[in-house]
Amino acid sequence: xxxxxxxxxxxxxxxxxxxxxxxxxxxxxxxxxxxxxxxxxxxxxxxxxxxxxxxxxxxxxxxxxxxxxxxxxxxxxxxxxxxxxxxxxxxxxxxxxxxxxxxxxxxxxxxxxxxxxxxxxxxxxxxxxxxxxxxxxxxxxxxxxxxxxxxxxxxxxxxxxxxxxxxxxxxxxxxxxxxxxxxxxxxxxxxxxxxxxxxxxxxxxxxxxxxxxxxxxxxxxxxxxxxxxxxxxxxxxxxxxxxxxxxxxxxxxxxxxxxxxxxxxxxxxxxxxxxxxxxxxxxxxxxxxxxxxxxxxxxxxxxxxxxxxxxxxxxxxxxxxxxxxxxxxxxxx
Amino acid sequence: xxxxxxxxxxxxxxxxxxxxxxxxxxxxxxxxxxxxxxxxxxxxxxxxxxxxxxxxxxxxxxxxxxxxxxxxxxxxxxxxxxxxxxxxxxxxxxxxxxxxxxxxxxxxxxxxxxxxxxxxxxxxxxxxxxxxxxxxxxxxxxxxxxxxxxxxxxxxxxxxxxxxxxxxxxxxxxxxxxxxxxxxxxxxxxxxxxxxxxxxxxxxxxxxxxxxxxxxxxxxxxxxxxxxxxxxxxxxxxxxxxxxxxxxxxxxxxxxxxxxxxxxxxxxxxxxxxxxxxxxxxxxxxxxxxxxxxxxxxxxxxxxxxxxxxxxxxxxxxxxxxxxxxxxxxxxx
Numbered sequence: 227x228x229x230x231x232x233x234x235x236x237x238x239x240x241x242x243x244x245x246x247x248x249x250x251x252x253x254x255x256x257x258x259x260x261x262x263x264x265x266x267x268x269x270x271x272x273x274x275x276x277x278x279x280x281x282x283x284x285x286x287x288x289x290x291x292x293x294x295x296x297x298x299x300x301x302x303x304x305x306x307x308x309x310x311x312x313x314x315x316x317x318x319x320x321x322x323x324x325x326x327x328x329x330x331x332x333x334x335x336x337x338x339x340x341x342x343x344x345x346x347x348x349x350x351x352x353x354x355x356x357x358x359x360x361x362x363x364x365x366x367x368x369x370x371x372x373x374x375x376x377x378x379x380x381x382x383x384x385x386x387x388x389x390x391x392x393x394x395x396x397x398x399x400x401x402x403x404x405x406x407x408x409x410x411x412x413x414x415x416x417x418x419x420x421x422x423x424x425x426x427x428x429x430x431x432x433x434x435x436x437x438x439x440x441x442x443x444x445x446x447x448x449x450x451x452x453x454x455x456x457x458x459x460x461x462x463x464x465x466x467x468x469x470x471x472x473x474x475x476x477x478x479x480x481x482x483x484x485x486x487x488x489x490x491x492x493x494x495x496x497x498x499x500x501x502x503x504x505x506x507x508x509x510x511x512x513x514x515x516x517x518x519x520x521x522x523x524x525x526x527x528x529x530x531x532x533x534x535x536x537x538x539x540x541x542x543x544x545x546x547x548x549x550x551x552x553x554x555x556x557x558x559x
Numbered sequence: 560x561x562x563x564x565x566x567x568x569x570x571x572x573x574x575x576x577x578x579x580x581x582x583x584x585x586x587x588x589x590x591x592x593x594x595x596x597x598x599x600x601x602x603x604x605x606x607x608x609x610x611x612x613x614x615x616x617x618x619x620x621x622x623x624x625x626x627x628x629x630x631x632x633x634x635x636x637x638x639x640x641x642x643x644x645x646x647x648x649x650x651x652x653x654x655x656x657x658x659x660x661x662x663x664x665x666x667x668x669x670x671x672x673x674x675x676x677x678x679x680x681x682x683x684x685x686x687x688x689x690x691x692x693x694x695x696x697x698x699x700x701x702x703x704x705x706x707x708x709x710x711x712x713x714x715x716x717x718x719x720x721x722x723x724x725x726x727x728x729x730x731x732x733x734x735x736x737x738x739x740x741x742x743x744x745x746x747x748x749x750x751x752x753x754x755x756x757x758x759x760x761x762x763x764x765x766x767x768x769x770x771x772x773x774x775x776x777x778x779x780x781x782x783x784x785x786x787x788x789x790x791x792x793x794x795x796x797x798x799x800x801x802x803x804x805x806x807x808x809x810x811x812x813x814x815x816x817x818x819x820x821x822x823x824x825x826x827x828x829x830x831x832x833x834x835x836x837x838x839x840x841x842x843x844x845x846x847x848x849x850x851x852x853x854x855x856x857x858x859x860x861x862x863x864x865x866x867x868x869x870x871x872x873x874x875x876x877x878x879x880x881x882x883x884x885x886x887x888x889x890x891x892x
Contacts, residue, residue: 331852490822519664
């Protein structure tokens with residue numbers, strides 16, 4: 227199949243860029259030191275490629291992701307790096323499942339649901355989940371008393387991932403990880419899990435790196451200069467062009483809209499064009515060079531994770547050839 | 560099933576609010592004068608409720624929506640109110656399908672794909688699809704020469720839907736529709752199709768109203784004061800609470816994040832709380848009254864259409880009871 231045969235909008239992945247990203251991260255974080263986060267791509271076939279580059283464990287954000295990875299035979303060491311209360315589905319899985327806990331309630335839920343291993347999730351500066359660093363030791367004791375194995379700690383410096391200045395990002399990451407390491411001394415265990423694509427080059431403090439976006443990339447991470455190359459685009463078709471008029475410059479419209487793009491980081495970008503706005507099924511843009519109805523256009527999402535979650539498949543391409551089509555099979559909850 | 564049994568995040572629809580909205584719009588636009596837009600809910604079961612209130616035709620934004628409506632037996636009069644080039648799937652359907660055209664290319668595509676009926680799409684002020692009003696007559700001639708039946712015109716005043724001042728909205732809608740009516744004089748046919756929830760009370764110029772959002776509603780339309788009541792929420796579970804500290808006020812975290820919410824209109828709202836920010840699977844918020852881990856929370860999306868597109872089902876509820884679960888079966892392309 228050729229690129230031109232695809233129904234648009236379509237997620238397309240540049241095979242060479244993907245391999246380059248996977249190899250680069252695996253070189254920096256080899257083998258089990260990398261625990262790729264599948265929330266960024268929600269695709270077991272892509273996770274299998276990450277396993278081929280040496281990863282043995284994976285990070286998940288939802289119970290559905292854990293279930294799907296287990297069903298795909300990638301369940302050797304799955305971390306649900308998120309607090310959940312309805313743990314019944316996790317205890318049933320034929321996989322090694324470790325769950326983040328940060329409160330008495332999440333510890334009780336893990337034990338009641340048949341989960342056997344946990345990490346104590348520590349807040350390292352972002353107002354989201356995670357216990358206060360000072361409380362980590364007591365929570366670990368409580369988890370052990372409930373019969374759970376405490377493998378260590380996790381802490382996600384999410385507020386620093388796209389910090390624009392790389393030197394400041396490194397300094398702030400060190401400060402955040404000092405909180406995590408202090409908590410680790412109270413908790414014990416082998417694992418200090420954390421990090422993301424944005425801090426993967428400046429966080430030597432963790433024993434395992436949870437990066438995910440590096441595989442596909444988006445314009446927000448590219449703007450932050452974290453390395454890795456844009457591997458994901460949304461392919462669209464130009465369905466309308468409007469010539470310049472006295473009251474309106476020329477513009478074009480392609481069929482890549484709000485339901486094909488995660489919009490929380492703002493508008494997507496189109497190389498060689500200025501994006502004006504998106505509607506449900508359209509992006510309106512002004513192109514530097516003339517475009518025609520029927521032309522194909524490559525749209526770069528501002529945020530990869532919520533973009534992928536809108537699509538049920540992604541196409542791996544080399545130049546104009548579609549090499550493989552992968553189901554985005556970890557969507558939903 | 561009870562609300563408490565649902566896996567979160569979950570789309571829930573208040574049965575009484577939905578019926579109230581459907582009845583109110585059907586009273587204003589009875590029978591075939593209302594052509595509900597299914598893009599807002601992507602759910603054939605909900606479209607069937609709209610048909611029960613008198614609608615005979617429907618508006619679609621994608622080929623997939625047209626296919627799904629036809630397969631659900633709701634294909635008596637489907638308008639694809641969008642420009643498409645790959646029309647082969649449309650010509651095959653056992654349904655009455657009318658397609659918007661605004662250029663020689665889209666006319667050729669319609670004819671080549673076996674489409675039989677079209678509307679000429681006229682730009683009435685929003686820089687998206689639609690021909691210049693002055694070009695509508697010539698395009699209609701061209702369509703007829705290509706063997707297509709031209710049913711009339713459509714024009715969507717999308718830029719006015721959420722205009723904050725109702726009087727200005729009415730004045731601007733009149734101006735926009737004068738463009739459409741002028742084009743209609745050149746085009747002929749019985750149909751003048753347009754409008755949306757925001758202009759449904761101030762657009763008496765069209766012969767059929769394309770409103771969609773009124774059925775479920777969102778916080779952006781509510782803020783614009785267009786009437787209709789909030790029928791859709793995303794149900795979440797509080798997974799973390801953080802007590803106030805010297806450097807941080809108290810906050811809570813629920814499992815309703817960027818992949819459960821359309822974010823182009825900004826953050827969702829939570830009654831009785833201030834939303835701080837959303838991450839992939841979380842919303843961080845400060846509640847007026849204390850919340851506990853395990854509490855359920857109702858989140859109001861800022862934009863209903865891209866919110867629904869993330870979910871594979873919606874649950875119709877009355878108080879705490881889940882009456883029905885409807886597949887969101889018109890997703891994808």
